[in-house]
């Protein structure tokens with residue numbers, strides 16, 4: 001979650017040396033809420049300073065190369081005259097020509113040195129100090145901002161932990177903040193709907209649905225929502241649609257993705273996914289629990305529940321109900337929890 005960044009700022013000193021200053025600060029990678037932010041980029045002023053330092057290094061390197069060349073040149077000139085005898089008799093005022101040549105070169109070299117250290121000197125000490133001061137201030141400002149963000153993130157985290165801890169814990173109850181539960185009635189062939197309607201009427205199943213979901217958020221696809229004559233009482237409806245301007249009665253929460261729906265119900269300890277086929281399919285991989293009413297019959301349908309993978313889901317409860325005067329089919333209330 002934390003990352004320590006060190007970077008160096010280079011500047012020329014009044015002696016022409018390149019000095020550097022390291023800045024260390026700790027960055028928070030915002031992975032907690034799925035966001036990941038990059039460290040701030042080096043700004044223009046810093047870049048300019050670094051470029052100047054690089055330029056300065058090049059200048060000094062060139063001067064150093066010139067010096068080496070000058071030394072070699074002097075040796076060569078002396079050798080040409082004394083060893084090879086080139087222009088041995090050519091003298092000016094009784095002094096060998098190579099002495100003049102060396103003096104001229106020395107003059108050029110000194111001129112080069114003067115340029116590097118005096119006339120081409122970019123900035124004075126005051127300027128350098130000011131720049132460094134500015135950079136230090138900027139970095140400190142950034143560090144403060146990062147610290148502030150980090151403090152806020154920590155506060156949020158602490159709050160959510162307090163919320164979890166404050167939940168009354170019953171024996172064997174999950175310590176998880178929220179138990180996302182799929183509730184569905186499916187036939188033996190996984191049929192769940194036809195023509196945007198339920199296929200059967202089982203009053204005990206409807207009663208169970210009501211008792212489990214009452215007081216909670218219920219997440220549904222737009223089609224399932226439209227299959228209701230009106231919103232169900234005592235539940236907060238969260239309707240998922242891709243339509244930007246979908247309108248619904250007051251109190252109904254409209255979201256444009258399943259992720260947003262989950263976000264909208266984060267304070268509910270047991271939000272329910274109530275269908276239909278499209279939403280079940282997307283939610284199966286993120287749900288914690290399935291409350292399935294298995295209707296022991298097969299039906300013609302246009303909407304189906306996805307197959308429950310028993311390597312991922314464990315059956316924890318199974319209550320069989322025989323058909324009777326009010327129920328045309330046998331059915332079972334089966335609870336699955338994620339393994």
Ligand SMILES: NC(=O)c1ccc[n+]([C@@H]2O[C@H](COP(=O)([O-])OP(=O)(O)OC[C@H]3O[C@@H](n4cnc5c(N)ncnc54)[C@H](OP(=O)(O)O)[C@@H]3O)[C@@H](O)[C@H]2O)c1
Pocket residue numbers: 183184185186191192193194195196197198220221222223224225227240241242243255256257258274275276277278279280282303
């Ligand atoms: N047996 C049961 O327990 C049970 C329970 C519930 C429903 N049902 C049945 O299931 C059938 C309806 O299911 P269905 O699959 O046709 O429709 P649905 O899942 O209820 O709704 C589908 C709609 O949801 C929206 N949607 C889906 N995924 C989305 C996403 N990722 N982001 C944004 N919006 C998204 C789209 O709305 P837009 O088109 O507006 O963008 C899509 O057309 C009906 O027959 C109903 O009776 C049965």
